[in-house]
Amino acid sequence: xxxxxxxxxxxxxxxxxxxxxxxxxxxxxxxxxxxxxxxxxxxxxxxxxxxxxxxxxxxxxxxxxxxxxxxxxxxxxxxxxxxxxxxxxxxxxxxxxxxxxxxxxxxxxxxxxxxxxxxxxxxxxxxxxxxxxxxxxxxxxxxxxxxxxxxxxxxxxxxxxxxxxxxxxxxxxxxxxxxxxxxxxxxxxxxxxxxxxxxxxxxxxxxxxxxxxxxxxxxxxxxxxxxxxxxxxxxxxxxxxxxxxxxxxxxxxxxxxxxxxx
Amino acid sequence: xxxxxxxxxxxxxxxxxxxxxxxxxxxxxxxxxxxxxxxxxxxxxxxxxxxxxxxxxxxxxxxxxxxxxxxxxxxxxxxxxxxxxxxxxxxxxxxxxxxxxxxxxxxxxxxxxxxxxxxxxxxxxxxxxxxxxxxxxxxxxxxxxxxxxxxxxxxxxxxxxxxxxxxxxxxxxxxxxxxxxxxxxxxxxxxxxxxxxxxxxxxxxxxxxxxxxxxxxxxxxxxxxxxxxxxxxxxxxxxxxxxxxxxxxxxxxxxxxxxxxxx
Amino acid sequence: xxxxxxxxxxxxxxxxxxxxxxxxxxxxxxxxxxxxxxxxxxxxxxxxxxxxxxxxxxxxxxxxxxxxxxxxxxxxxxxxxxxxxxxxxxxxxxxxxxxxxxxxxxxxxxxxxxxxxxxxxxxxxxxxxxxxxxxxxxxxxxxxxxxxxxxxxxxxxxxxxxxxxxxxxxxxxxxxxxxxxxxxxxxxxxxxxxxxxxxxxxxxxxxxxxxxxxxxxxxxxxxxxxxxxxxxxxxxxxxxxxxxxxxxxxxxxxxxxxxxxxxxxxxxxxxxxxxxxxxxxxxxxxxxxxxxxxxxxxxxxxxxxxxxxxxxxxxxxxxxxxxxxxxxxxxxxx
Numbered sequence: 001x002x003x004x005x006x007x008x009x010x011x012x013x014x015x016x017x018x019x020x021x022x023x024x025x026x027x028x029x030x031x032x033x034x035x036x037x038x039x040x041x042x043x044x045x046x047x048x049x050x051x052x053x054x055x056x057x058x059x060x061x062x063x064x065x066x067x068x069x070x071x072x073x074x075x076x077x078x079x080x081x082x083x084x085x086x087x088x089x090x091x092x093x094x095x096x097x098x099x100x101x102x103x104x105x106x107x108x109x110x111x112x113x114x115x116x117x118x119x120x121x122x123x124x125x126x127x128x129x130x131x132x133x134x135x136x137x138x139x140x141x142x143x144x145x146x147x148x149x150x151x152x153x154x155x156x157x158x159x160x161x162x163x164x165x166x167x168x169x170x171x172x173x174x175x176x177x178x179x180x181x182x183x184x185x186x187x188x189x190x191x192x193x194x195x196x197x198x199x200x201x202x203x204x205x206x207x208x209x210x211x212x213x214x215x216x217x218x219x220x221x222x223x224x225x226x227x228x229x230x231x232x233x234x235x236x237x238x239x240x241x242x243x244x245x246x247x248x249x250x251x252x253x254x255x256x257x258x259x260x261x262x
Numbered sequence: 263x264x265x266x267x268x269x270x271x272x273x274x275x276x277x278x279x280x281x282x283x284x285x286x287x288x289x290x291x292x293x294x295x296x297x298x299x300x301x302x303x304x305x306x307x308x309x310x311x312x313x314x315x316x317x318x319x320x321x322x323x324x325x326x327x328x329x330x331x332x333x334x335x336x337x338x339x340x341x342x343x344x345x346x347x348x349x350x351x352x353x354x355x356x357x358x359x360x361x362x363x364x365x366x367x368x369x370x371x372x373x374x375x376x377x378x379x380x381x382x383x384x385x386x387x388x389x390x391x392x393x394x395x396x397x398x399x400x401x402x403x404x405x406x407x408x409x410x411x412x413x414x415x416x417x418x419x420x421x422x423x424x425x426x427x428x429x430x431x432x433x434x435x436x437x438x439x440x441x442x443x444x445x446x447x448x449x450x451x452x453x454x455x456x457x458x459x460x461x462x463x464x465x466x467x468x469x470x471x472x473x474x475x476x477x478x479x480x481x482x483x484x485x486x487x488x489x490x491x492x493x494x495x496x497x498x499x500x501x502x503x504x505x506x507x508x509x510x511x512x513x514x515x516x517x518x519x520x521x522x523x524x525x
Numbered sequence: 526x527x528x529x530x531x532x533x534x535x536x537x538x539x540x541x542x543x544x545x546x547x548x549x550x551x552x553x554x555x556x557x558x559x560x561x562x563x564x565x566x567x568x569x570x571x572x573x574x575x576x577x578x579x580x581x582x583x584x585x586x587x588x589x590x591x592x593x594x595x596x597x598x599x600x601x602x603x604x605x606x607x608x609x610x611x612x613x614x615x616x617x618x619x620x621x622x623x624x625x626x627x628x629x630x631x632x633x634x635x636x637x638x639x640x641x642x643x644x645x646x647x648x649x650x651x652x653x654x655x656x657x658x659x660x661x662x663x664x665x666x667x668x669x670x671x672x673x674x675x676x677x678x679x680x681x682x683x684x685x686x687x688x689x690x691x692x693x694x695x696x697x698x699x700x701x702x703x704x705x706x707x708x709x710x711x712x713x714x715x716x717x718x719x720x721x722x723x724x725x726x727x728x729x730x731x732x733x734x735x736x737x738x739x740x741x742x743x744x745x746x747x748x749x750x751x752x753x754x755x756x757x758x759x760x761x762x763x764x765x766x767x768x769x770x771x772x773x774x775x776x777x778x779x780x781x782x783x784x785x786x787x788x789x790x791x792x793x794x795x796x797x798x799x800x801x802x803x804x805x806x807x808x809x810x811x812x813x814x815x816x817x818x819x820x821x822x823x824x825x826x827x828x829x830x831x832x833x834x835x836x837x838x839x840x841x842x843x844x845x846x847x848x849x850x851x852x853x854x855x856x857x858x859x
Binding site (some may be wrong): 157159160162164165179181255 | 340351
């Protein structure tokens, strides 16, 4: 009974109330000078700043979002194209898995930020370097999620397919891939959010646009309001992408929606 | 005896474990004729599932050969269609797509596929549920789908690994009758594994009782009960006498196996 | 039920312990002063004060902590974790415009023009050739303004005619060396590294800008900042600290060669001869100079000028802060 769902409508109403209480408390604390607005501007001040950044003559916010999204999605898709096939192979072949696992264990905990020096040395300061930062920040996780998803496919299904005459390639195409898809999509959703956290690292050097860049320069100019707008923009963008991803899941996994709860 | 569809020729299967080798099956010989429904009963751990997996080609015997139509089985054999206890249906495919899986990967055209699947779906009584996903079905319907999927692949023999063990008693009874009806309709050869003596008696032409570890043939019964699958059969004297005999034999083996476990 | 109670008690104790340990670490000895800064020559008086024991003489235990960027130093002071620093004027003015009131502006310890310049790679020898090229520097630093001023003076629009690239201070020389940017602008010690690269041409220095011509200062002069709460808490202590600081500065002014020897290798990783040569160009402002410089005729006029550029031309600050409210010269009267 403890894990009972509240239902979409009720949970969103409660969520909205929670958010409202949080924002009001924040607003009051700043307006009564309990919190110095220089350290943390009030929500209304942040909204003002956001409006200013979207409507002014040289408005930058929407362009920033677009540019950052391009960088993140390019790096992320590169990770998917390399990580998913590699993960499938690793999931199916214990020898390859045993050989690659230690390497992945070394790479995976490295923060995207730590790749800046090497990526600059190898790729310079252009867009490739930014894609590389996002790639390095998300690749190992995608590989691990794919491997796990592949390994979680019930081995009895492989047997059933073999018994029906499927070749190894057909098993990969018709059993492993669709069988791993639900876990794989869940993993990719998590990694997409991780990829967004890399944008700060990716836009630390050699950038002159993007949300990460905007946060860094706002810091140099002591513009806390703009820092917050940048941060919230990242959250909102990830949230929107998450919703889009859910839509993709519904399209790709129709059977899950129909059979949920059984 | 040349008409044997499956022939176990002195099969031994050893598994190497860390503690040492375990002989699961030893010197096992048996023949299954075309059109026959043969059931293997035995205590758990007597190696009956190992036997089935060897026929399907998932395992290879340590010594001896299993012959299918006189040819040794060396790889996974689609001609031996397996029905798993846990259905093993593809949850992302509808009933129809599950049934068409075998024909599809074997290159049967879409049109023929559709016609055949419709025929088999009707045969197992799933008409109207073609577009449902396995997750939406009851256990009995899932097992019908699994049966249907194997039949659509036109195997020479049906291997059933305790297929009704996960079902409730009533559904189980109905499924047993259904299986009999379908098998009688199509003249399928069936190798059935169960630990339920009732199930064996209702379904089989022949019952093989296995001894435990190492698994060998202990006794073979030819059953001449009417195969209507009707519940009434179970109340006849002949039925009860057979049941008592087989149970006495199996009980002995169960006790042995429990002693082995506890020692 | 028993384990449940045990767990709750355990968690409570853990939280109390955490609070206790945090509040304990917060209590640093009252004579300890945290000073933050970079490898820039403007910090020499602090280093000498530590090395020669001048701060100790006045009863201070000064801890030096490296923070490379001006705004990061200012934030460290605003948070209360650091007490004193020298930093670039631009970061200070920008923080003022955004309403940071946690510090005093107490001085301008030096004039050191000619230490930051725009350097182009091989093949580029004039501003005209810079058109459409990439110029790298740390955004928001003094070079940000120097670069814009130089470009404008030569008829180039910083927004349209060139591509400006944000780089970390330390990355500028290496990125320039690989040829991935066409020009770079940075101050010492990075500037010497840029000039030493084969084929590099100095296109302009901060001394070429209108700011230098008008006020005789660099674009972003060094300013001295002190934590407000720490000063207000004990005025005499703050005065005593400033006295010690300016005593160190005077010692540096009179013994430049010896000063450089004391700090080279420990605080700056540059050749001794290079520091010696550079330090000759430094004009130190002692305590007497401060009364003359911290006026409208001195650095305040220059600050007004920079504020106008920041607010009107670059639009990076939302208002023109009245920086005089942050100035505290009382601390310097002892």
